Amino acid sequence: MRRRSLLAASAAMAAPLATTARATEPVDLQLVLAVDVSRSIDEDEARLQREGYRNGVTDPRVVEAIGRGMIGSIAVAYVEWAGFEYQRLVIPWTRIATARDAHAWSDALAEAPRASLSWTSISGGIDFSRRMLAECPYEGTRRVIDVSGDGVNNSGRPADRARDEAVADGIVINGLPIINDRPTFGRPPPIPLDQYFQTYVIGGPGSFMIVAEDFDAFGTAVRRKLIREIADLPSSPA
Secondary structure (H helix, E strand, O other): OHHHHHHHHHHHHHHHHHHHHOOOOEEOEEEEEEEEOEOOOOHHHHHHHHHHHHHHHHOHHHHHHHHOOOOOOEEEEEEEEOOOOOEEEEEEEEEEOOHHHHHHHHHHHHHOOOOOEOOOOHHHHHHHHHHHHHOOOOEEOOEEEEEEEOOOOOOOOOHHHHHHHHHHOOOEEEEEEEOOOOHHHHOOOOOOHHHHHHHHOOEOOOOOEOOEOOHHHHHHHHHHHHHHHHHOOOOOOO
């Protein structure tokens, strides 16, 4: 009985994301959203973080930007990471072309369980995201990893080494640093976080970052970032 219930629950969660079963379908963009879930992010901040992505993907301006692409669709994978030993694919590759697709993706993220672990391995998040891109069932003209987080790399190999290998493979890495009022458990970063992301995290042709001044501002930053990534804009939208 318990096994039957677990199978039913898994099927129910997978139902809104039936588009993930389609393979070799072309998309304008393969996008990995790589999200920090280290313990410097508390429950309230984690909620704001997920709501930011849910509201960002479903925003009519983002859906419009998707529709204006040459193909009119993107593929998105949602990854969470903490220390070098923890990376998780929360929502598998999903094709988004319409508002209905976007809302189904948002609903799946709302239902997905969340874990929180110690340490911050941006390099681990990049390496894992790179593997996810290699396994993407959709054919995209661009490959992007978007890294959001509130602290510097303090676990695993240096972030810039992972960044450089990904860029050499033709991947663009963009950043969304979150200026948290208590990063890394009260220890200030060695350099300002936005400067750290600029120097050690983002890379590749046209790479950029958008700073979220705090978790309350995260949703606006996500929307701006998604529009710029999807439209492949050279400068920030107004």
